[in-house]
Amino acid sequence: MKKIAVIGAGIVGLATAYELRRHGLDVSVYDADAKPGQGTSKANGAQLSYSFVTPLATPDVLRSLHKLLLDRNGALRLHPTFSLSQCSWLLSFLKACSASQSQRGAENLLQLGKLSRQVLDQLQRTQPLEFAHNHHGKLQVFENSQSFAAARDAQGSFLGRHGVEQRVLTPAQTVEQEPSLAPIAHRIQGGLFTPSEEAGDCEQLCLALQERLQQMGVVFHFNTPITRLERHGDSITAFTAQGALDAHTIILANGTGAQKLARPLGLDLGIYPLRGYSLTIPVDEHSGAPQASVSDIRNKVVYARIGDKLRVAGMIDIGVNKPSAIAARLSTLRQQVQEFFPALTPTGDIEEWTGERPSRPTSTPLIGASPFNNLFVNVGHGALGFTLAFGSARLLTDILQSPSNKQPLLAPLFSL
Numbered sequence: 001m002k003k004i005a006v007i008g009a010g011i012v013g014l015a016t017a018y019e020l021r022r023h024g025l026d027v028s029v030y031d032a033d034a035k036p037g038q039g040t041s042k043a044n045g046a047q048l049s050y051s052f053v054t055p056l057a058t059p060d061v062l063r064s065l066h067k068l069l070l071d072r073n074g075a076l077r078l079h080p081t082f083s084l085s086q087c088s089w090l091l092s093f094l095k096a097c098s099a100s101q102s103q104r105g106a107e108n109l110l111q112l113g114k115l116s117r118q119v120l121d122q123l124q125r126t127q128p129l130e131f132a133h134n135h136h137g138k139l140q141v142f143e144n145s146q147s148f149a150a151a152r153d154a155q156g157s158f159l160g161r162h163g164v165e166q167r168v169l170t171p172a173q174t175v176e177q178e179p180s181l182a183p184i185a186h187r188i189q190g191g192l193f194t195p196s197e198e199a200g201d202c203e204q205l206c207l208a209l210q211e212r213l214q215q216m217g218v219v220f221h222f223n224t225p226i227t228r229l230e231r232h233g234d235s236i237t238a239f240t241a242q243g244a245l246d247a248h249t250i251i252l253a254n255g256t257g258a259q260k261l262a263r264p265l266g267l268d269l270g271i272y273p274l275r276g277y278s279l280t281i282p283v284d285e286h287s288g289a290p291q292a293s294v295s296d297i298r299n300k301v302v303y304a305r306i307g308d309k310l311r312v313a314g315m316i317d318i319g320v321n322k323p324s325a326i327a328a329r330l331s332t333l334r335q336q337v338q339e340f341f342p343a344l345t346p347t348g349d350i351e352e353w354t355g356e357r358p359s360r361p362t363s364t365p366l367i368g369a370s371p372f373n374n375l376f377v378n379v380g381h382g383a384l385g386f387t388l389a390f391g392s393a394r395l396l397t398d399i400l401q402s403p404s405n406k407q408p409l410l411a412p413l414f415s416l
Contacts, residue, residue: 003028005238005247007226007261008254009036011202012385014209015393016253016378017218019119023397027218028247030240031254032225037206039255040385043278043353045313046304047293048198048387049138050117051164053109055363056274056316056382057096068318073332075300079319086319089272092361105362108413109384110162112365115410116391117198123390129212131205132307136292138197139169139178141188143298148190151297155192167193180290183343199293199304201311202386226254229261229375236265236375251376251396255358258379262370269366269416271380273356275320277333278313282348289344299336310344312337316357316383326354357382367392367414368399376400377416 002025006017009031021027033039061068061076068078080086096102124133142148152168159166174191175181181188210220221240229250230237238245252258259271283289289310294303301314314333320326330352337344359382360366366377378396381388398408 002026002248003246004249004251005030005245006251006253007031007238008252008257009033009206009210009220009222010039010041010253010255010385011037011206011389012255012378012381012392013251013253014206014213015389016251016396017213018123018209019390019393019397020400021213021216021218023401027213028221029213029218030221030224030226030245032223032257034222035207036210036220037203040276040355040357041202041206042355043280043311043351044202044276044355044386045278045302045383046199046201046306046311046386047138047302047313048117048120048200049293050113050387051110051159051162051194051197052138053106053113053384053387055096055102055105055109056359057093057105057361057363058102059097059099062094062097072328075314076316077318077320079317079325081319085272089270089361090318092270096362101362105364106158108364109388111410112388112391112395112414114391115394116388119390119394127212129205129208131200131202131208132309133198133200134305135198136305137193137195138293138295139174139290140192140295140297141174141181142190142192143187145189147297151192152190159194165195167195169193178290178292178294180288180341180343181294184340193292197293199306200386201306201309226257226261229265231265231372234373236372249374249376249400251378253378255379255385256356258358258377262377265372267370267416269377269379270360271358272318272360274359274382275317275326275354276313276357276383277315277326277329278311278353279330279333279337280351280353281310281312281337281344281346282308282350283310283344284308284347287345287347288341290341296336296340299340301333301336301340303341308347330354357385359383365392365414366416367396368411368416370416
């Protein structure tokens with residue numbers, strides 16, 4: 001049996017390993033960390049928002065370019081480094097901000113999101129894993145009547161075409177849907193509730209998947225970074241510090257690390273790290289925490305209840321790496337939580353996290369073959385890795401298993 005090496009033990013890599021092993025393939029997983037899910041998967045927004053996959057690049061970004069540089073507390077902020085990689089990525093990002101490309105990207109991602117929901121639902125029905133998975137829906141809360149009306153019309157049209165139920169709520173109905181919002185009821189102009197959306201603890205799912213995969217015969221190599229990829233004719237060999245991997249097929253699923261490994265081969269995967277932030281707040285039934293996933297539209301902050309924790313995630317920074325700037329952003333996020341949920345009472349210390357999301361200018365991941373006959377990619381999911389992981393894994397497995405003249409219908413939408 002041909003051996004497959006999956007590079008990366010985040011949620012995308014683990015889902016890929018699961019789908020491959022489920023089809024009877026010989027799989028090993030390699031990761032630089034000591035255990036799975038320690039990169040972007042560790043403390044992401046916890047959202048399984050299959051219906052909310054609009055690309056980051058939209059015409060709205062073009063209309064507010066000045067805020068990228070001038071608004072220190074903005075949800076999306078740019079710190080120019082003037083590096084070639086950042087300039088190249090930004091140029092492609094700005095080109096992707098057209099209405100037509102943004103719409104096309106959203107349609108493609110929605111299809112992948114539907115597949116991802118189906119695959120994870122199938123797993124949870126047949127061999128359920130514990131990761132604080134809930135189906136409490138997603139509630140968007142608006143404090144501005146104009147933005148509420150615009151979102152109501154745009155989302156209602158888009159989601160309606162795809163059969164996604166969304167309820168338009170008055171301010172009173174918004175608080176009735178999520179009573180923890182009562183302290184700010186006077187500020188709410190309306191809400192949009194999508195009952196189909198889900199949430200869960202991504203790191204916990206990674207740990208559960210590792211245990212399941214080991215039971216299925218998958219071998220893990222932790223503390224084992226891939227140091228380089230070497231080309232030998234039309235094939236690639238991967239190396240660790242100990243030498244070459246014993247693998248016929250190599251799958252890159254290691255986020256921003258994939259860009260660094262592929263670049264010496266002449267492959268530009270278009271991945272640039274965008275920094276995100278989160279807080280994990282311990283709560284109980286008396287903490288005044290929401291049950292549904294809640295989106296603070298004004299600040300673009302999401303809240304997700306995952307068991308006895310409330311995950312809060314927000315802000316995207318391009319080129320921000322200074323510790324002082326990171327600390328300031330986390331402080332801003334804490335302040336936003338206090339303003340949005342003033343009655344929230346944590347039961348313990350709040351955990352802060354920041355990490356770099358492997359983002360492409362169009363927000364569409366790359367899934368499938370490379371120019372080399374034994375190298376495949378499943379990378380570039382940005383902030384949607386958790387949401388799209390299982391659909392991406394199924395698509396990649398189908399691509400590997402199908403003859404070249406009978407590839408899956410979704411394959412061309414995410415090809416390199």
